[in-house]
Amino acid sequence: MAGEIVLLILSFAAGIAVQRALPSDRFRARAWTAYFWTMAPVLVFYSFSTVTFDRALGLALAAAILATWTVAGLGYAYAALVADDRDERGALALCAGFPNTGFVGYPLAQIALGSPGLALAVLYDRLAWLVPATAISTTVARLHGKRAERRSDRSRLRAALANPPLLAAVAAVALRAADVPLGAAVTPLGHAAGAVVGPAGFFLLGLALPLDAPAHDARELRRAAGVLLIRFAVAPLVLLGAGAALGTVVPTAFYLAAAMPCAFHLLILARVFDLRPQLVRLLVVASTIPAVTAVVAGTALFR
Numbered sequence: 001m002a003g004e005i006v007l008l009i010l011s012f013a014a015g016i017a018v019q020r021a022l023p024s025d026r027f028r029a030r031a032w033t034a035y036f037w038t039m040a041p042v043l044v045f046y047s048f049s050t051v052t053f054d055r056a057l058g059l060a061l062a063a064a065i066l067a068t069w070t071v072a073g074l075g076y077a078y079a080a081l082v083a084d085d086r087d088e089r090g091a092l093a094l095c096a097g098f099p100n101t102g103f104v105g106y107p108l109a110q111i112a113l114g115s116p117g118l119a120l121a122v123l124y125d126r127l128a129w130l131v132p133a134t135a136i137s138t139t140v141a142r143l144h145g146k147r148a149e150r151r152s153d154r155s156r157l158r159a160a161l162a163n164p165p166l167l168a169a170v171a172a173v174a175l176r177a178a179d180v181p182l183g184a185a186v187t188p189l190g191h192a193a194g195a196v197v198g199p200a201g202f203f204l205l206g207l208a209l210p211l212d213a214p215a216h217d218a219r220e221l222r223r224a225a226g227v228l229l230i231r232f233a234v235a236p237l238v239l240l241g242a243g244a245a246l247g248t249v250v251p252t253a254f255y256l257a258a259a260m261p262c263a264f265h266l267l268i269l270a271r272v273f274d275l276r277p278q279l280v281r282l283l284v285v286a287s288t289i290p291a292v293t294a295v296v297a298g299t300a301l302f303r
Contacts, residue, residue, distance in 0.1 A: 004111065004198065005300055011199040015206020028207050035103070039200055041168035042193045043106060047122035048172035049182040057123075059248035064128045066246075067239040067258065072097035072136075074238070075230055082223050090144025091276035092223060094269065095283040096230040098137050099260035101125040103208075104288060107201030108260070108295045113253055115194045120253035126169055128257070137269060145273025205288070208264055214282055224283050231287055232259050256295070261287030 018027070051057070075096025076089075083089035099105070102125050109121035129136060175182055216224070235258045243250035262284045270280035 005296060007199055008107070008111070008202045008296065011202040012206040015203040016209065016211070017206075018203075019207050019209075019211065031204060031207055032103075035200060035204060037164050039193060039197060040102065041164035042189060043118070043122050043197065044126060044165040045168040045172045046186050046189055046193060047119040048126075048169045049176065049186045051119050051123060056248060057251075059246050060243065060250050060254060061123070061127055063239060063242040063246050063248055063250055064124055064254050064258070065130050067235070067242040068128045070238050070242070071230065071235045071258075074234060075227070078226055078230065082226065086144050087146055087275050088223075088279065090140055091270060091279045091283075092227055093144075094137055094140055094266050094275075095262040095280060095287075096227045098133060098263045098266060099231065099235065099258065100263040100288070101128070101257045101260050103201055103204055103264055104292065105257050105260045107198040108292065109253055109256055110194050110198050112256060112295050112299045115191060117251075117253040117256070118194050118197070120251050121257050124254050124257040126165065128254075134265065137263070137266065141266075141269040141273045141275050145269075145275040205292070208267070209285065209288070214278070214285070216278070216282055220279060220282070224279070224286060227262075227283055228287055231262060232291070235259055259291070261291040 022028075072093075076093040078096060079089040079092035083092055101121065105121050105125060106118060110118045113121075172182070236255045239250055239255060239258045262280075264284060266280050267277070267284055269275060270277040
């Protein structure tokens, strides 16, 4: 365990070092694209090929979907209550409702729960919204941002379809439906991906973490604190309630995913649509650092 933590720290430090050496966004974009087209679809294919979908898991996923939309609604209600402007409301709502279940959630699930937990975390990441989460977050950003979206409907459709994790999930489900035996073939692939996802995720974390000094007033900090309360406390409690309402036991990996920090892709949306990028950066950083620290430290102490 100590060796794994040291490797993660070194990967994170390497990401920061590369970010300092190559301040241009080009390398960061290429690194994220490489992860999205290689590591992410491999993990999705492995998870959808090996996890047994029974009634209990189906109910747990239903509870996750119910909780996800409920938290999104609560986040928007909070943002509408405290925000002064439309763009601030959109920024707060997005950060409250969209956790980082992929780039941060995958490696933390692998650290805390091992390969079985990682597989369940991937299912949560893909299915907790029932529809692609980025389609929803982009719509919210487009409706609340100051800058109009310039992409055509055709280009947005191409971007939605060029989704390797989604294609991997469809392929795995189709092969299982055709009774193609996948377990023995994909298990080594899944184990290899599980060993790599932690260092890769922490490298990307170091590569993406903003390094310039923040500047926020007390009012903005108070509003941000409300978002963090929703992310870390309200979201898992709502999932607990949804599981109880449906009479099912929710896997630990789902609770971990529900309490993940604000998603990295919100930083991109904030810049594209001029949606309070400084506030979004504050929330992403202020939620990511304690979440990563808590999971790594807790796993080191209790696993």
